[in-house]
Structure formats: structure tokens, C-alpha cells
Amino acid sequence: xxxxxxxxxxxxxxxxxxxxxxxxxxxxxxxxxxxxxxxxxxxxxxxxxxxxxxxxxxxxxxxxxxxxxxxxxxxxxxxxxxxxxxxxxxxxxxxxxxxxxxxxxxxxxxxxxxxxxxxxxxxxxxxx
Ligand SMILES: [Zn+2]
Ligand SMILES: [Zn+2]
Numbered sequence: 001x002x003x004x005x006x007x008x009x010x011x012x013x014x015x016x017x018x019x020x021x022x023x024x025x026x027x028x029x030x031x032x033x034x035x036x037x038x039x040x041x042x043x044x045x046x047x048x049x050x051x052x053x054x055x056x057x058x059x060x061x062x063x064x065x066x067x068x069x070x071x072x073x074x075x076x077x078x079x080x081x082x083x084x085x086x087x088x089x090x091x092x093x094x095x096x097x098x099x100x101x102x103x104x105x106x107x108x109x110x111x112x113x114x115x116x117x118x119x120x121x122x123x124x125x126x127x128x
Pocket of ligand 2: 023
């Protein structure tokens, strides 16, 4: 029984991260999942997120400042991080093959994270 329930919770967590365009943190995922599973705890959401990252089902975004953010999109894609509001935005730009530029012997590169930071469109409005 316990295993079935955990699986369902983990699936709900995975679905919430995949659905979101906002690269949610654990608290946001918790709010989302609670609508369907009101008895889920924040600790379970944390554990599920960590397990999903370990399993390679979602990605962790480092360097956004504040709580860790999660991404349901697994292809290598650059992010823009707003240093004012913390928004993490997918940049759909074509990057050169950065991995191919790295020729140190013995290195096996499994992923690339390219990050830009600055101020997002909303935060750069003069009336904000
Ligand atoms: Zn912003
Ligand atoms: Zn992303």
C-alpha cells in the first residue's frame, strides 16, 4: 500500500513540474500537487523532487539564488534568470555545440547548462 501511494505522489510531483513553464521551486510544486492530493506533505514533495532528479526525470537548476528550482524539460537549453524577481525563462536560441569545444582528455560531459542573468522584461518596466 505504501509503495502505491508513494508512486502516485511522485507521479503527481512529476506531472506538476512538467506542466509548469515557471521552473517551480518545491513550495510551488507543493501548492500545485496539494489540489489533487490534499494529504501530501512538503517533506514528501522534497523527497519526490530529489528522487526524480536522481532518476533523471527532471532537472535541477542551480544558480537562480533562493530555493532550488526544477525543470521538466530535459534537453540542453539555456536559461535566463532575472536577478530582480527570480524568474527563470527558457531561451529558445540555437547554441553552438559547446561540448565539442572541450577537448580535455578523459572528460566525459553528460550535460550542459548555459545561464544568462540580468533583469526580465516585467522588472525592467519603468513603472515597476
Ligand atoms: Zn524579473
Ligand atoms: Zn528550462
